[in-house]
Amino acid sequence: MTTTLALRALGLGDALTGVPALRGLRRARPADRLVLAGPPETGELLVAEGVVDAVLPVRGLAPLAPDALVHAAAEHPGVLGGDAVGLAVNLHGRGPQSTAALAALAPRELVAFDLPGRPAWADDVHEVERWCSLVRGLGGACGAADLVLRDVPLAGRTGPVVVHPGAASAARRWPAQRWAQVVSALRARGRAVVVTGAGAEAPVCAQVAAAGAQDLCGRLPLAELLELVTSSPLLLSGDTGAAHVATATRTPSVLLFGPTSPARWGPAVDADRHRVVWHAREGDPPGDPHADAPDPVLLRATPSDVLAGTVG
Missing domain, CATH: 3.40.50.2000 (Glycogen Phosphorylase B;)
Structure with a gap:
C-alpha cells in the first residue's frame, strides 16, 4: 500500500486546525495509508478519531533538522514499514527546513508552498484555509466544516x-x-x-x-x-x-x-x-x-x- 505522509509536528491547536487539510488528503488519495508526522499525543488522538491511520513521532517546535524524518522513520520502522512514500505534504510551515526534511525521505511527489507549480505562501489568511488551499490543488475537497470531530446536542x-x-x-x-x-x-x-x-x-x-x-x-x-x-x-x-x-x-x-x-x-x-x-x-x-x-x-x-x- 502506498503511504501519504503529512507533516504537522506542532501543538494541539495546530493539529486540530490541520484536520480539514488531512481530511482533504484522505479524499484526494483514498487508497493510500495516511500517516501524520507529528507529536504522538496529538497524533494518537487523530488516529482514534479516524482522521489519520498512523503517527510518525516527531516534534517540530524548533526548526526541523534536514534528517529529522529520516531518523524518525528509522527509530519507528513499523510506521512507514517498507512502503514507499508516494506523497509527502508539508502542512507544517513554509520551509525551507520542513520541506527539506520531507524531501530527505525521497517521496515520489512532494507538495509544499512556494515549490514550482504550487501555491505561494500568504500571511493574511486563516490557518484552516491556508492548508486547505494547498490540499485542494491535489483534488482533495476540504473546508472549515471538516474541523468538527464530535457533534453532541x-x-x-x-x-x-x-x-x-x-x-x-x-x-x-x-x-x-x-x-x-x-x-x-x-x-x-x-x-x-x-x-x-x-x-x-x-x-x-x-x-x-x-x-x-x-x-x-x-x-x-x-x-x-x-x-x-x-x-x-x-x-x-x-x-x-x-x-x-x-x-x-x-x-x-x-x-x-x-x-x-x-x-x-x-x-x-x-x-x-x-x-x-x-x-x-x-x-x-x-x-x-x-x-x-x-x-x-x-x-x-x-x-x-x-x-x-x-x-x-
Whole structure:
C-alpha cells in the first residue's frame, strides 16, 4: 500500500486546525495509508478519531533538522514499514527546513508552498484555509466544516463549565486574577466549574481554581480533555489549544484574543456558538505572540467581557 505522509509536528491547536487539510488528503488519495508526522499525543488522538491511520513521532517546535524524518522513520520502522512514500505534504510551515526534511525521505511527489507549480505562501489568511488551499490543488475537497470531530446536542451536555487559563506563551495568558473573578461569578450563579491545563501551568490553575472550581490541571490526557469538553455546555479560554477543542466538539465558547487576530486563528465554523473577545484598536502596533508578558490588546479584556458571553 502506498503511504501519504503529512507533516504537522506542532501543538494541539495546530493539529486540530490541520484536520480539514488531512481530511482533504484522505479524499484526494483514498487508497493510500495516511500517516501524520507529528507529536504522538496529538497524533494518537487523530488516529482514534479516524482522521489519520498512523503517527510518525516527531516534534517540530524548533526548526526541523534536514534528517529529522529520516531518523524518525528509522527509530519507528513499523510506521512507514517498507512502503514507499508516494506523497509527502508539508502542512507544517513554509520551509525551507520542513520541506527539506520531507524531501530527505525521497517521496515520489512532494507538495509544499512556494515549490514550482504550487501555491505561494500568504500571511493574511486563516490557518484552516491556508492548508486547505494547498490540499485542494491535489483534488482533495476540504473546508472549515471538516474541523468538527464530535457533534453532541447541546441539550445533552450535563458537564461543568471548563475554564482553561493557560497558554504556551505569556503574551497569550490573561491574568489569573481575572480568571478567578470569572470562576467566582459563575459559582455564584450555581454553575459547576473545572479548570484544565498542562502540568507546567499548575500554579496558575491552582490560583484560578481557588475561586471555587475543581482543579484538573495536568490530570487529563488529550482524549479525556476531548471527552470533558464534549460534555460541557461552555468553555472559556484564551487563544490556545483548548479553544480549538471547543471548535472540534461544537462546544460554545468565550475566547480571549491578543496579540494574534481571530481572523487568523479564531473559530472558523459555528459563529453562533463562539464569542470572540478581541479589543484591537486602529493604530495598535503589531503584537509579539512570543513576548514574555501579556499582550496589551489581551489586557483590555475584562471579566465582564467574558461573563457577558456566558449563559445562566
